[in-house]
Amino acid sequence: MASQEKDMKHDHTEIHAIHHEVLGDKETLSHAYEAENREHEMGLWEAFKTYPWACFWAFLMCFTIVMESFDMFLCGSWPALGAFQRKYGIMIAEGKFAIPTKWQSALFQSGQCGAFVGVFLAGPITNRIGYRLTTVCGLVLMILTIFVSFFANSLPLLVVGQALEGVPWGLFIANSPAYASEIVPLVLRSSAAATLQMSWSIGAMLVAAATYSYSHRMDQWAWRVPIALQWVFPIPLLVLVWLSPESPWWLIRRGRKEEALRSIKRLGSKRQGNNEETLAMMERTVEIEAHAGGEPKLTDLFKGTDLRRTLITCFMYASQNFAGNLIANQATFFFEQAGMSSEFAFKLNLINTSLGLVANIASLPLAGSLGRRTIYLWGTAFNATMLFTLGVCASVKQTQSTNYAQACLGVIISFVYAGTLGPISYSIISETSSVRLRALSTGMGRAAYYVCEIPMIYLASNLLNPTGWNLAGKCGYVWGGTATICWLVAYFYLPELKDRSYRELDILFNRKAPARQFKKTVIDVKDND
Template sequence: MSSGIGETRVVDDFDTKEKSHLHDEVLVNSDLLNNAYDGENAEHDESLLDAIKTHPMACFWAFVMCFTIVMESFDMFLNGNFVALPAFKERYGVLHDGVKTIETKWQSSLFQAGQCGAFIGVFLAGPITNRLGYRWTTILALVLMNATIFISFFADSLEVLVIGQAFEGIPWGFFIANSPAYASEVVPLVLRGACTATLQMSWSIGSIIVAGVTYSFNQRSDEWSWRVPLALQWLFPTPLMIIIFFAPESPWWLARRGRKEEALRSIKRLGSRSTEHAEEKFAMIERTVEIENKMGGAPTLLDLFKGTDLRRTTITCLMYASQNFAGNLIANQATFFFEQAGMSTDFSFQLGLINSCLQFVANAGSWFLTNWFGRRTIYLWGTATNVTLLMLLGVCASIPQNNATNYAQAILGIIISFVFAGTLGPISYSIIAETSSVRLRALSTGVGRAAYYVAEIPMIYLASQMLNPTGWNMAGKCGYVWGSTACVCWMMAYFFLPELKHRSYRELDILFNRKVPARKFKSTVIDVRDNE
């Protein structure tokens, strides 16, 4: 069975003249196609438990790559806690009703600066990854992260701190663009949902560390109450650089570059120890890559907006952007939200830590949900649940206020964050990683994340304006706003989000190329021999 692969000549992904001949050779080679059929059927037949047993290293490397998101999460939640730190407010705040608070413009700037930098980073990530691969691109971003932390740590004004956050945001863009793509390419089909959902768990790990550190330091009255948490960012990049240096490159990326032997070694390192199984897996990858290459040569950003790829790009962008409209911004500013809901500063930090730990539990639960239910089902039911909870939050904030209503708002805020962390958050990353074509994946995840930032940057200002005492001071009434936007997300997903679970990348290419309606993706039968 291995002779087909040995006889097949694979050339550089960017040599379009050679490709026209290669398409004919790959897609009519009966030995290679039989290997590809066997490889794809084996992935469909593999159970979750079997996949975990046979691909433990694939799970490990997917988790390591997703763990880079901890750095963006850490800094995002850190900024959310800074505005609640007494010493930080005393140093940089203004008096409002006899109490110092950070002005709305600076509060939103601290959140927006990193996102603006990340917006630049996600556009740089795609072309650089296409050239260098996921591994070296991530190492480059980690080096940049180490350097940019210095600006924030030594900042002695809000202006410099904002600039530091903007520079830190650039490597964040690399991490968030590459992590879901890499994770989805190194694990078997049955593990794609759980492993890409690990991204949300990395967010929770970052928030837990921040909540614990800021709770420990919130009683300090000097600058170290915020400088020490900033310095802790240096804990992550160097160890991750060392570990990722030994990581296998994505076999899909190597196949697109024509590096067959390296791709086979990578497949074996990820779990396919037998030569026969590795060659079947590579044949499946090579077949899909060559089918996609019929659509063009070197991938460009413009390709994302042509033909059926436009639909796929739209779904990716909608999924990323919708994360900002269903209660996520409450989770990002949880400690400050609890303060505005009437909790004491110390108790707000305690609730923030509890909230982060519960999100971690919800993330772990999402692994089981992705195995039991489809992507579309989880997204629709999770969004519907949060729409209901957000509206209840608004009602609680609208009636005469007392201790009971304050606690009710805080509890609802925690439940909303829990639901997001168990459904919408993790399943969005699975959908994003699976929707794009292999050929355009590095570019698609970057542009999708850019859509996230386009939506998030104004929403951060809106969230700060709604919660801040110097702004609209709406507290829990913001639930009406986020409940309404979440309702719009639900309607968009109902009509446009297809079911992607249990579909190989070849099958997804065919479903999109055939323009199958979103609600018929699950029931449409694709023959293993189709080469569309």
């Protein structure tokens, strides 16, 4: 016990060893000023050329989300597979089967329940061993848990398999946006975090292609082969993540200055010669935050100005469930309920996910040029309008034209989400929290996502399922209403984070600047409050 206490004291001393004199060192502060001014002046293309490896490693870490996306959309497609319906469903008409609503919800919810556990594990583990090793552990766990789902021969065992797979998802989704935003310069932060949504779309597109290819089979391989395809991702990712540099911000917080400098050098190009200045800028910000609280704890998220930042992060994650995303997650099933044939529904979902990837790619320069707040408000407003239109279209007398109109509206809603709300949410999430609490904050935010999503999945399944409320496109009224609420909350409480360094954001939150004044408030490069 005495030895353990001694080790803890040593760790605490190590964490703060390099921070106690930074703000009093004029040379270090001068370097920090230069680095921060340089980041503000750097253009998008210049930043990409200067930090190509940072962009690569950020995308690689975000690409781990492809596994959660793949499995979530795979679960959403199972109720639409004829072979799966016949194996596990109940007969609702002559020759027609459907998965009972409770099992459809359970399959979709179980992975989220596992991820809910994972996001709470992510913060403490990452603070202890870093982003890189935490992700490596998650990938190993992912490889092992896929076995349960692949060999499952009943719905209960499938549910268990999905729950186990969810635990590493939680590690990935909590760490990816935080790591990506920490290793790239200011102008690239939004684009780097937005690639997480691109990975989500890639996973959805791969599932759409796999399920369409096997949708004609009427045996167990119609769903087992797509499950097995999940093993394609973790092994190469495991090798690459093992080779990736640790976040220099995390290394500085642990007092490992030399390793942080090496990491900064690995993230830039060979022509980049301002590494010491970048290190000084990071040291300065870490020391300012260290004065506010020392060793990060989960309870710190709910104290002082960090409570406001935590609420914004939780809101951004939770709001992803309320503006049409749940329709996108069960797109194939939605298209069937809108009146499309099973085969055409799978084809349309492939088109839908491909368009989503196009929207993600188009959003990258958009996120770097327009404000986060602007993109979120306009995207939410448009989708709310489309969702209400979907509800109206489903309420009139149904014909082939109204069926196709509902399907088209579903594609438009998914496209707009993939180009605005989805990617910009991750940008806001990765920038809002303080550097000191980032690993804990992103985990807490994602937990809020699952707290909202799990009951929403039950609601969405009942809204669409013929064994439930069978409302089909009329669910647009429900999601249109929730999207409107999200817009109102964001209008009054979501600040503009574009072009702000982490130090400037700390100061703005500490000064309790109103959300709509963030963009106008001037912060001097020498301010340390």
